[in-house]
Amino acid sequence: xxxxxxxxxxxxxxxxxxxxxxxxxxxxxxxxxxxxxxxxxxxxxxxxxxxxxxxxxxxxxxxxxxxxxxxxxxxxxxxxxxxxxxxxxxxxxxxxxxxxxxxxxxxx
Amino acid sequence: xxxxxxxxxxxxxxxxxxxxxxxxxxxxxxxxxxxxxxxxxxxxxxxxxxxxxxxxxxxxxxxxxxxxxxxxxxxxxxxxxxxxxxxxxxxxxxxxxxxxxxxxxxxxxxxxxxxxxxxxxxxxxxxxxxxxxxxxxxxxxxxxxxxxxxxxxxxxxxxxxxxxxxxxxxxxxxxxxxxxxxxxxxxxxxx
Numbered sequence: 001x002x003x004x005x006x007x008x009x010x011x012x013x014x015x016x017x018x019x020x021x022x023x024x025x026x027x028x029x030x031x032x033x034x035x036x037x038x039x040x041x042x043x044x045x046x047x048x049x050x051x052x053x054x055x056x057x058x059x060x061x062x063x064x065x066x067x068x069x070x071x072x073x074x075x076x077x078x079x080x081x082x083x084x085x086x087x088x089x090x091x092x093x094x095x096x097x098x099x100x101x102x103x104x105x106x107x108x
Numbered sequence: 109x110x111x112x113x114x115x116x117x118x119x120x121x122x123x124x125x126x127x128x129x130x131x132x133x134x135x136x137x138x139x140x141x142x143x144x145x146x147x148x149x150x151x152x153x154x155x156x157x158x159x160x161x162x163x164x165x166x167x168x169x170x171x172x173x174x175x176x177x178x179x180x181x182x183x184x185x186x187x188x189x190x191x192x193x194x195x196x197x198x199x200x201x202x203x204x205x206x207x208x209x210x211x212x213x214x215x216x217x218x219x220x221x222x223x224x225x226x227x228x229x230x231x232x233x234x235x236x237x238x239x240x241x242x243x244x245x246x247x248x249x250x251x252x253x254x255x256x257x258x259x260x261x262x263x264x265x266x267x268x269x270x271x272x273x274x275x276x277x278x279x280x281x282x283x284x285x286x287x288x289x290x291x292x293x294x295x296x297x298x299x
Contacts, residue, residue: 030156044189045187046156046160046188047140047189047192048189048191048192050156050157051193054152057149072121072166
């Protein structure tokens with residue numbers, strides 16, 4: 001797609017928002033998050049997701065706990081902190097405003 | 109003759125690698141480590157990635173086989189993808205903002221008034237380099253450079269305040285107040 005160079009930064013910027021949404025719905029480990037995004041415009045990879053989650057953890061928006069798994073080593077399950085929930089709520093509200101602006105502008 | 113395999117412990121999993129696969133693994137991890145240099149969570153992210161590689165390789169191993177070859181490792185690494193620093197989109201936004209080609213003083217992170225910061229940004233150079241050049245010129249000019257600095261300080265506009273930028277130190281705050289005072293006086297005299 002010839003527009004992709006313009007759209008890629010938008011997707012990149014929104015990835016953090018989507019990860020917060022996924023983790024906010026229910027605690028998830030990385031393969032869950034990847035699978036949830038896989039069929040969307042935001043399909044991503046571990047190489048991107050782990051650094052992003054570590055940044056979100058450092059910003060105190062998510063935290064993780066170890067959970068044993070039936071197969072293989074324990075897994076890190078991520079969930080939102082209270083600050084993360086607040087951030088997600090404000091991002092959601094902001095997104096709705098932007099979206100309304102985009103839909104409405106230039107109509108008349 | 110028996111072939112030699114390399115045993116690698118990736119976070120919590122231990123796997124055997126064929127030589128070529130091991131070399132590829134090492135170069136991926138070295139590259140990841142370079143990309144994450146300076147990141148306070150570097151070690152933790154690398155462990156997470158090692159675990160992801162181990163999981164991906166185990167998943168791909170043929171039944172009965174216990175040695176990872178490039179045939180398993182290469183698709184595993186492709187699926188994991190290169191390490192990317194979050195927020196580099198924001199980084200390019202900064203570059204975009206700074207490409208505005210006007211010479212301005214930058215108060216954030218400045219030592220005196222932000223003239224060197226402004227020149228560094230204008231030319232895309234390291235501010236330390238600019239400061240060293242300024243000091244060399246100061247010595248070479250026998251002090252005339254001070255006058256040049258003060259003139260630039262009085263003439264150059266200030267770049268708009270940045271959110272999330274470096275803090276403004278005390279001296280730049282005072283020098284800015286001084287500059288604004290002089291400019292006010294000057295415009296009062298000329299009008």
